[in-house]
Amino acid sequence: MRRVEVLKNWMMISLVLLLVVLCSACGESKTNPKASEAPEISAPQPVTQDASPSPPRVKTHPVTTGTRETYQWYCAQCHGIKGKGNGINAPHTAVPPRDHTKAEYLETRSDEQLFHVIKFGGLAGGRAPCMPRWGHTLNDDTIHALVNYIRELCECDYL
Amino acid sequence: MILNRMPRPMILSSAGVGWQIARLMVTVLWLSFVMPAHATPDVSLLKKNGCAECHRLNPEAPLDSRKGPDLFFAGDKFQADWLTRWLQEPVVIRLSGFITDTGFLKGEPTLATPHPKLDLGKAEAVTGHLMQLRMEGLEDAPSAELNEPLSKGKRFKYKILFEREYGCIACHQSVNLAYQPRGGVSGPSLLSAGDRLKADWVYRWLKNPKKFEKRGRMPLFEFNEEELQALTRYVVWHKQSEGQ
Numbered sequence: 439m440r441r442v443e444v445l446k447n448w449m450m451i452s453l454v455l456l457l458v459v460l461c462s463a464c465g466e467s468k469t470n471p472k473a474s475e476a477p478e479i480s481a482p483q484p485v486t487q488d489a490s491p492s493p494p495r496v497k498t499h500p501v502t503t504g505t506r507e508t509y510q511w512y513c514a515q516c517h518g519i520k521g522k523g524n525g526i527n528a529p530h531t532a533v534p535p536r537d538h539t540k541a542e543y544l545e546t547r548s549d550e551q552l553f554h555v556i557k558f559g560g561l562a563g564g565r566a567p568c569m570p571r572w573g574h575t576l577n578d579d580t581i582h583a584l585v586n587y588i589r590e591l592c593e594c595d596y597l
Numbered sequence: 598m599i600l601n602r603m604p605r606p607m608i609l610s611s612a613g614v615g616w617q618i619a620r621l622m623v624t625v626l627w628l629s630f631v632m633p634a635h636a637t638p639d640v641s642l643l644k645k646n647g648c649a650e651c652h653r654l655n656p657e658a659p660l661d662s663r664k665g666p667d668l669f670f671a672g673d674k675f676q677a678d679w680l681t682r683w684l685q686e687p688v689v690i691r692l693s694g695f696i697t698d699t700g701f702l703k704g705e706p707t708l709a710t711p712h713p714k715l716d717l718g719k720a721e722a723v724t725g726h727l728m729q730l731r732m733e734g735l736e737d738a739p740s741a742e743l744n745e746p747l748s749k750g751k752r753f754k755y756k757i758l759f760e761r762e763y764g765c766i767a768c769h770q771s772v773n774l775a776y777q778p779r780g781g782v783s784g785p786s787l788l789s790a791g792d793r794l795k796a797d798w799v800y801r802w803l804k805n806p807k808k809f810e811k812r813g814r815m816p817l818f819e820f821n822e823e824e825l826q827a828l829t830r831y832v833v834w835h836k837q838s839e840g841q
Contacts, residue, residue: 510702511814512814512816514702515702515768515781515783515814516767516768516781516783519702519703525702525783526693526701526702526703526704526781526782526783527767527768527781527782527783530767530779530780530781530782531767531781559764560764561761561762561764566764567760567761567762567763567764567767568764568766568767569764569767570763570764570767570816571816571818572816574816574817574818574819575816575817
């Protein structure tokens, strides 16, 4: 293994030197199959805007197909495919994931409070730690859109 | 052997420059022929056994094509002994299936349950090949610290970090105080993490999961060094090989 490493290093050094010395333009520069970073794909992010009936009032962060996909990709593992709080992890969390279709509760929480819990996690918002912080995974716009999506799910607003 | 064909440092006498360059070129060409850059590992055995149908064996393969976890860094991630055992007797690790499984969100995996089984001879050969799949440019990890046994006191401290501070247990199977399985099922079970995973890899995963998984379902965190080491040590403390 060591030898291979040494050899590889030498190959690289000599190749570079060669290029410098000869300054030749190699037509077919065989690209180095180095672990080239695949493009950053941070899971489904909102890209397209769909033309679903707009919510009662104008929202600055409209719910898009991307918002729904983001919810399915990350949130549904606990909150369930339809947001009813019955995701696959639900039977195993100390505190049950919140049912996002329940207006009675969500009417008592402001958009800012929901945003805060999604971004900084349950613990930071006086809630259970099994609600993770998503602030390093999702940007603010996406989180605002998720809040609006939850408002769609509960068909409710902060009263 | 090939070592004496190695190009020598380029101290070129003006007279012999052309000749030296020519020799060098021949050497380099020859080397890149017999030993492709980065010694591309031989995956033919894995392909022959159908592994590439579900697993990506190199990072350039399209993300959409995978039906199981990536294996192009298997040599960094897994412990060889565990691989050989598991390939003969595969037990379920991802209780809801791989993250792209169409049954994932219902907890009803549709693929590779049970996982294809190999006999001892094949399992050993395949392990040998898997362990050669490594990633370039991985950061150093503090191996000595990570592999230190955990005192009971530290373990309880780290358990709190794992369960209460970061809620890892909501997605990962771990153990309760009576050492019985407890925890979520969307992430890989960590019950045998200490037998299965290399501590250095767990540390690197927690530090920068994007390096290994471009489209995962686990949230990203930004741990400080102390937390990184604590969580790593807690994860690899989970062992099924020795009674706890």
